[in-house]
Amino acid sequence: MKNKQTQKQQRKKGWFRPFLQLITLGLYNLNFKGFRSGKIYNGTLKGICTPGLHCYSCPASAGSCPLGTLQNTLSNLRGKINLYGTGLLLLFGAALGRVVCGFLCPFGFLQDLLYKIPTKKFTPAFKRLRFMKYAVLVGLVVVFPIVTMLTKYAGEPGFCKFLCPMGTIAGIELTAANSEMRSLIGVLFWLKLGFLLTIILCSIFIYRPFCRLLCPLGAFYGLFNKIALLRYHVDETACTHCGACEKACPVRIDPVAECNSAECVRCGKCKNICPASAISYRSKPKKCTSGKDE
């Protein structure tokens, strides 16, 4: 009975995040007619970088990918540095941290939906494997474009080329809507499709495997989790140390001890389940904090 009440309470508190994720998905894909024509949008909005992972080659995409922009900048270091794209990434990071992952990322939303499929769930901590996303950030997003720029005429976006699942989804949409594009499908497309299907399959059983293990954007925003303007705050005077938040956390963090961990994707489950409402966002100031916030 008590369990059912808690679930009801959690559902009542947790409606805002999926609602905002849905709105975000709609805003990122404002060019609906692209789905039918298979042609990508090239209007003024394309100059705006979206905060979350989203391929600009998607026919419906209205904005540009922040990682794509960063890689384009690095692969063209002989020219001018794109201060605008870099500045926007820093802006999103310092203001929101991984709130972007929890609320404003379409691929995170897709993984959230897949995890809702009722099957047996696994909650591995990924204590060592989680560092892979930093390797992806340094290796494929930063080093690869620079190295290819120095060795070839033009640099290549390593993450987009080899890993990005949103790029694969964009490729599927382009080939589905535009038959001329199908002749361009090569080995790389099939490899990326296999990788996307693996991620989709894993997302049914494990909470957000891509975000936790491989997403370089999540790794970047995670660096800001401790200092971002919008960060978690645990009121130690209200906390009863019941352990409900730790049990509810799908990424296996102890929110009381490390509420602003770089691994926290801001899903809000700990915040919603807390019977004492001890966990809140920074905008609600309280006297006592945990996690070196004050």
Add this chain to the structure above:
Amino acid sequence: MKNFLKNNYIALGILFFAVLFVVLGLLQNDFQTVRQKGSMICTQCVGFK
């Protein structure tokens, strides 16, 4: 206000530079560069030949 500044000085410092970068970027026409790049299909990103 004083408390807010004291608690968030690192984030505010980064935000200051971020806004500065965005403004300087806009002045050097980066917006159009991003728009032009984003208006072309990135064949590598979607996995095409």
